[in-house]
Amino acid sequence: MATSPSRSGGRSARIRADVHRAVAQLVTEVDVESLTLPLIANRAGVHPTTLYRRWGSVADLVAAVAASRFTGDLVVPDTGSLRGDLEQWAAEVATDLADPETAALLRAAVGSGAQGGYSCIADRIEQLRAMTDRERGRGAVAVPEVLDVADALLGPLYFRTLFGDGPGDPDRARTLVRRLLPQPS
Amino acid sequence: MATSPSRSGGRSARIRADVHRAVAQLVTEVDVESLTLPLIANRAGVHPTTLYRRWGSVADLVAAVAASRFTGDLVVPDTGSLRGDLEQWAAEVATDLADPETAALLRAAVGSGAQGGYSCIADRIEQLRAMTDRERGRGAVAVPEVLDVADALLGPLYFRTLFGDGPGDPDRARTLVRRLLPQPS
Numbered sequence: 001m002a003t004s005p006s007r008s009g010g011r012s013a014r015i016r017a018d019v020h021r022a023v024a025q026l027v028t029e030v031d032v033e034s035l036t037l038p039l040i041a042n043r044a045g046v047h048p049t050t051l052y053r054r055w056g057s058v059a060d061l062v063a064a065v066a067a068s069r070f071t072g073d074l075v076v077p078d079t080g081s082l083r084g085d086l087e088q089w090a091a092e093v094a095t096d097l098a099d100p101e102t103a104a105l106l107r108a109a110v111g112s113g114a115q116g117g118y119s120c121i122a123d124r125i126e127q128l129r130a131m132t133d134r135e136r137g138r139g140a141v142a143v144p145e146v147l148d149v150a151d152a153l154l155g156p157l158y159f160r161t162l163f164g165d166g167p168g169d170p171d172r173a174r175t176l177v178r179r180l181l182p183q184p185s
Numbered sequence: 186m187a188t189s190p191s192r193s194g195g196r197s198a199r200i201r202a203d204v205h206r207a208v209a210q211l212v213t214e215v216d217v218e219s220l221t222l223p224l225i226a227n228r229a230g231v232h233p234t235t236l237y238r239r240w241g242s243v244a245d246l247v248a249a250v251a252a253s254r255f256t257g258d259l260v261v262p263d264t265g266s267l268r269g270d271l272e273q274w275a276a277e278v279a280t281d282l283a284d285p286e287t288a289a290l291l292r293a294a295v296g297s298g299a300q301g302g303y304s305c306i307a308d309r310i311e312q313l314r315a316m317t318d319r320e321r322g323r324g325a326v327a328v329p330e331v332l333d334v335a336d337a338l339l340g341p342l343y344f345r346t347l348f349g350d351g352p353g354d355p356d357r358a359r360t361l362v363r364r365l366l367p368q369p370s
Contacts, residue, residue, distance in 0.1 A: 032296040033220050033243040058218040110347050111217040111296010117348040151361070154348075155340030162295050163302040163343065176336070 066109035091170035251294035276355035
């Protein structure tokens with residue numbers, strides 16, 4: 001309220017925050033099939049026309065919320081070894097996925113189409129790339145490819161979250177790293 | 186049309202087949218958020234009331250279609266070794282997931298809630314159990330647990346399908362088995 005409504009940057013950012021928050025709440029309350037722009041607009045307290053104009057469709061809006069929610073939310077660890085970095089990072093991903101709100105947004109983003117799914121993991125892949133690149137920079141050989149690391153760590157964690165009874169505890173996530181990199185690096 | 190409409194078993198089965206087919210088509214055409222029981226009823230040529238009465242909600246209907254589609258659709262191989270069985274089976278799962286209609290139904294089922302996701306993989310887990318149990322029956326030791334096999338094989342295949350650009354080709358699926366079971370068993 002300190003920001004004047006006449007400053008469109010401030011108002012625009014506030015609408016965005018309200019709409020993102022409304023989506024994050026609603027995906028925990030209703031089936032994704034029941035998610036409509038008017039419903040989201042009502043919860044956010046904005047006019048539906050604003051949502052149609054700015055985001056176009058529920059699918060595009062959910063993808064935008066997922067991209068925002070799953071970008072820059074985890075810090076890339078720097079423990080001195082790839083194994084240590086991945087163990088800490090995988091444990092944090094598992095803890096995040098164990099949150100019912102996180103899982104609900106993930107389901108909604110996947111349900112809304114291919115772009116929605118990609119929005120959830122693009123930054124996770126970049127974080128894996130940063131860790132494996134740093135390991136190569138230390139002169140390590142036989143560092144696994146990013147997509148193989150994603151297969152071994154994100155594969156099971158996301159599979160269990162979407163199809164099973166949750167990602168498992170942080171220690172189980174660390175076990176995935178130990179299977180991928182049996183020898184301390 | 187050989188079946189008399191007065192035989193409710195035949196009519197009921199026909200309605201079920203029409204409705205399942207309508208869902209399988211529609212998930213490839215519209216966002217899951219646009220999937221409604223009236224839309225499905227219209228495509229299937231049945232009255233919406235029938236769908237409300239029989240399936241209750243889009244989420245329950247999509248879960249039922251997924252359970253039907255992903256049950257008994259793959260034959261459990263019997264090659265004489267767990268490694269051979271899993272290589273053949275993983276290649277078939279990858280081929281199935283590469284079909285855009287399969288991926289679309291998977292997305293819709295995941296988007297429609299936790300039950301929807303589980304409906305897609307319950308039979309896959311039973312198939313893995315049949316293969317690992319048979320291997321133990323041959324007297325093999327150190328046979329991995331079913332959930333660890335699911336992590337190693339289904340994890341990457343489903344993760345890539347929902348979040349990346351597809352499950353990869355059958356040979357890449359066989360590579361996942363070779364990582365899990367490095368020695369011929």
